[in-house]
């Protein structure tokens with residue numbers, strides 16, 4: 208037990224000094240007003256004498272607790288950053304600290320050596336090792352498996368990466384990780400190859416390639432598969448949008464109608480019911496604009512189809528994918544079309560999109576040429592793209 212007296216001008220000053228010298232565990236035992244000693248003291252203002260005490264053992268326990276807490280924080284940080292740090296490599300031999308951390312740690316060491324506490328020294332040394340690892344690895348790559356780096360390099364987002372890695376972890380066979388990876392990714396990609404019939408609606412953000420994809424599909428169905436096709440657009444919003452599709456319709460000699468009002472929608476689809484498939488183009492809408500999405504929904508509800516495809520570009524930023532998928536979810540789309548595969552070299556976004564939407568992929572588009580730059584791909588082919596084993600030129 209340490210007991211100490213403080214002569215101070217106020218209680219505040221006493222508390223500050225006690226905390227600084229004895230620590231926050233110290234308790235005040237007594238306080239009284241006194242005059243300074245000596246003849247001059249008799250005429251001086253009274254001061255405060257505060258007696259405080261602290262239990263040595265408690266202080267030491269606190270310090271141990273503090274070190275354990277810091278160690279835990281460092282450990283957690285390591286786990287978050289490095290995923291599989293097991294603590295084995297954190298021996299004192301690895302210590303090669305940068306200047307700042309050496310200074311901080313030596314403060315700890317001095318007080319510990321004074322106490323002759325071997326356990327504490329060991330713990331601090333372990334902390335040094337761990338801090339050293341974190342500092343020598345600013346990008347957090349140490350401890351990441353090759354597999355994890357491969358997934359990250361393919362632009363797969365964190366959630367999808369975690370999902371893949373945990374699926375691989377619970378697979379109990381002797382195959383190589385690479386083989387397991389392919390199987391896991393392939394199982395995550397669902398493809399919808401059903402024939403296009405009745406009313407087929409394409410929706411999606413602005414500029415992703417809806418109209419071009421409609422023209423490609425029309426070309427494929429009418430010119431190659433020799434089917435009777437009708438074209439409808441409700442995009443009377445963007446200047447030139449109607450003319451864009453009318454041009455394709457004229458070249459392919461396909462009936463083409465423009466729908467201006469919700470009231471006309473049902474009737475126009477009805478009038479084309481002798482077609483094998485009616486392809487309906489829509490206005491590109493900002494997924495964050497609920498009004499625009501609701502307006503679009505009012506049109507689509509009149510079409511009464513379960514052939515709604517959300518068109519989204521492969522070049523969409525990971526962070527925007529979820530917003531688009533969520534924004535359009537109220538339109539109850541059935542499939543995903545991913546466009547502009549030719550504009551990127553990493554295809555992780557394909558899996559990010561499909562995982563976020565939880566819908567199958569129907570088509571991919573691979574360039575601006577109508578009608579040839581559109582195709583269906585198997586989950587095996589898409590897996591190769593996602594894992595960087597194939598590329599679209």
Ligand SMILES: Nc1nc2c(ncn2[C@@H]2O[C@H](COP(=O)(O)OP(=O)(O)OP(=O)(O)O)[C@@H](O)[C@H]2O)c(=O)[nH]1
Nearest residue numbers: 413414415416417418419491546547572573574575
């Ligand atoms: N590189 C590439 N460009 C494409 C592809 N598909 C469409 N485009 C181009 O993307 C641009 C926009 O295409 P649109 O078909 O007008 O896109 P949209 O979604 O109808 O656009 P809005 O109607 O304005 O919402 C055009 O320049 C197309 O040629 C593709 O697969 N690859």
Ligand SMILES: [Mg+2]
Nearest residue numbers: 417418442448
């Ligand atoms: Mg368009």
